[in-house]
Amino acid sequence: MNATLSEKAGARITVPVALEGRAYDIHIGRHQLCEAAALIAAFAPGARAALVTDERVAGLHGAAFETCLHQEGIAATRITIPPGESSKSYPQFIMLCDALLAAKIERNDLVIAFGGGVVGDLTGFAAAVLRRGVRFVQVPTTLLAQVDSSVGGKTGINSPHGKNLIGAFHQPSLVIADTALLDTLSEREFKAGYAEVVKYGLIDDPAFFDWCEANWSRVIAGGPERDHAVAVSCRAKAAIVARDEREEGDRALLNLGHTFAHALERLTNYDSSRLVHGEAVAIGLALAFRFSQRLGLCPGQDAGRVARHLDQVGLPSRLQQVPGGAGSAEAIVEAMTQDKKVKRGVLTFILARGIGRSFIAPGVAADEVRGFIEAELAAAY
Known part of the structure; x- marks a missing residue:
């Protein structure tokens, strides 16, 4: 574990994902929504955008994020899906693709996934196949999505035969993890995301597992330890993805x-x-x-x-x-x-x-x- 709690000062933490020709950054910190809008505007000036979210996230954070986007000159079309794993399905995938086409999203435009892992996986898959590939940005709102599913380009939906069996590798152009958004998660949902945090210590970082044993309650409480845990997890995943983008080797360890x-x-x-x-x-x-x-x-x-x-x-x-x-x-x-x-x-x-x-x-x-x-x-x- 080579990250330190010098990150506790509250400054934004940037983790690079070093993929040749498809490199991008993960930005981590509290109260990052307007900074996210500024980063998106700088990345894709003048682009049309679609904001894909679910009903719960839209009710909690949708208006605030849309205000930030508007301040940066981005008038995003909002597309809302039902919350929950059942939205990673053929019907919702078809609905989303049609809605993105109706919003006239073109190859040089941008799709923003604003939600948890379901929103990110579904939106990323739609972006992968729409017009044979459009750019997308991940703004994950759950701990699980911030430390795992938003990073690495795995996108997809479920089948009656199993989970994530239909999908594509499609890397995001940018990931912004606002850890303050995690304050609105239920205790159950936050703890469920923590399982993906502790996984990184169990894979190849025993010192991080030691740290988790000592600090898990502070991660849940939302102090600087939370940002630290997200940053360490993202660094670990980014390193593995850079070595093995398409899971032909040791990326399988993430499973x-x-x-x-x-x-x-x-x-x-x-x-x-x-x-x-x-x-x-x-x-x-x-x-x-x-x-x-x-x-x-x-x-x-x-x-x-x-x-x-x-x-x-x-x-x-x-x-x-x-x-x-x-x-x-x-x-x-x-x-x-x-x-x-x-x-x-x-x-x-x-x-x-x-x-x-x-x-x-x-x-x-x-x-x-x-x-x-x-x-x-x-x-x-």
């Missing part, structure tokens, strides 16, 4: 816990009243470490430490904590077979030799996974 998580989301029908993405990721992280322990790869104390931290924060860490049940071991394994990391029908997992020592494990036997899940479902935690 630590996600093979389990996406299966659980599918089995709960993407019903956020039962399970939101970050909660599924938290369970997935704990399972990935316990599975690694079962395979003799990871010390038990490390697997226990991961689960204890998630429990302390108030995140789920066990299959038994899925409201309405997680399903059978057979159903969970079957849901995993649609994971994007499956190759020739064989499961690939991100496993760990310890905290901060994750690795890609291709060719994991389905019987091993099934046996582990059966044991987890039967365990009395």
Whole structure:
């Protein structure tokens, strides 16, 4: 972890994403909406713009952001979608593409995604295919989106067969993360986003995991630790994306816990009243470490430490904590077979030799996974 809390002075933090020919910056700080508008105006002077958001974000922050845009001479057409994972769907994708065309968005214009991961993923995918590609800006409004989904150019929608199975790589031109917007999140939604923060420590930064254990409550409270956590997470993701933009190598490490998580989301029908993405990721992280322990790869104390931290924060860490049940071991394994990391029908997992020592494990036997899940479902935690 090479960022320091010298960032606590309140100055905007800039994290570069170094992609040849498609480089962009992530700007992080509190009360950045009008600064975001100024950056957008400077980036695309005279461009037509569309502002895509959801009903909840529009009610909380839409007028303030539109005022900032107007002050910079940007009259953006607002397009509003319903909140929730169900909007990452074929019908909403078609609606959004048609609305962008009706707004006369052209290749040199700009689409602004103003919302959480659902808005960003859906908007980015529409921008990727509209007129074969238009520019877009990410202004993420949730912790999960600020530290993960807004960075790296993965866009897409869900299918009945699985999560994020239809999409494209389409890098944003700019990302602006206003951490003050996170003050309006529910406690549940903020904690769900925190699962993606702690993931970066578990992948390859044990010092950051140590820091998270000591400072998680301050991250939630919204002090300088929040900006620090967002900045460290974005730096970690930016470094991996710069090395492996299209997930042909170690970018897959960012999916630590996600093979389990996406299966659980599918089995709960993407019903956020039962399970939101970050909660599924938290369970997935704990399972990935316990599975690694079962395979003799990871010390038990490390697997226990991961689960204890998630429990302390108030995140789920066990299959038994899925409201309405997680399903059978057979159903969970079957849901995993649609994971994007499956190759020739064989499961690939991100496993760990310890905290901060994750690795890609291709060719994991389905019987091993099934046996582990059966044991987890039967365990009395």
